Amino acid sequence: MDGGAERPAKARKTSWKKDPEAVRQNILAIATEEFAAHGLSGANINEIARRTSTSKRMIYYYFGDKEGLYCAVLEGVYAFLRRSEDLLDVAGLDPVKALRRLIEATFDAHANAPHFIRLVMIENIHNADYLRKSDIVPNLNRSIIDKLSDVCRRGKAEGLFRAGADPLELHWLISSFSFYNVSNRATFSASFGTSLYSKAHQAALKERLADMVMAAVVIGHDPKSWS
Known part of the structure; x- marks a missing residue:
């Protein structure tokens, strides 16, 4: 389809009848970009x-109204972010390696989801009014807390983690660093240049984040990458 042309109504109707779920996903993809x-x-x-x-x-017909579409878009971007974390199996890793893997995965997931970052910023402007209407997002967000809870429990049981290690606090700390890396890229670059956003420097920042969090949690952790 030509980007500036409207598809004929007959073609639209045929497409909808053949694969309504594909049409729904197409609407969500475009709406995500627009919102x-x-x-x-x-x-x-x-x-x-x-x-x-x-x-x-x-x-x-699919979403009720503009706000219904916006809520579905929010649920979609949260699902995309959490899906990458859900695919990460850390249950078989020792707690220290599992924690580092989760930190790095969260950093990468945020870096690969700029639409998620922008939409969360927009939703914060609305004081999370629309996010509160979702029955889906709280369950999506629970999965990463469950993973961190399991890692913390095992780490403490093995005497590797500090007693105060808290999964919700860890998620806040990891997410805040990972979120800022994307949300403030334009303003940070305008002020200080783009050097931190090279591939090599982004990899280094991911290591820095992992070291900072692990130094706070893992007893005797030595952040060798800082030496």
Whole structure:
């Protein structure tokens, strides 16, 4: 389809009848781009419909209204981020290696999900009003806390982790570093240049994050990469 042309209604209807789930996913993909770029108030349903393989009427059929579509987009970006963490099996690793793997995976997941970062920033402007309506996101977010809880429990039981190691605090610390790395890239680069965003420097920052967190949690941890 030409980017500036509207697909004929017949073609849209045929596409919807053949694979309605594919049409729904197409709507979500385009809507994610639009909401991330323009926010809830700035995104335009007509523009989303123009760019998809369906119609404005079908967008409302699937999602109810603009706010319903926005909520579905939020759930989708959270699911994308957590899916990469869920695929990470750390149960068979010793607690120290498992913690480092989780830290690095969270850093990478945020770096690979700029739409997630922008949408979370937008949702914070709305005081998480729409996120609170979701029954899905709390369960999605629970998975990473469960993984960190298991790692902390095993680490403490083996005498490797400090008694105060808390999974929720760890998640906050790891996420804040990983989030800032993406959310403030434009302003940080404008102020200080882009050197920290080279491939090599991003790898180094990921190591720095892992070392800082592990130094706070793992008894006797020596951050050799800082020497």
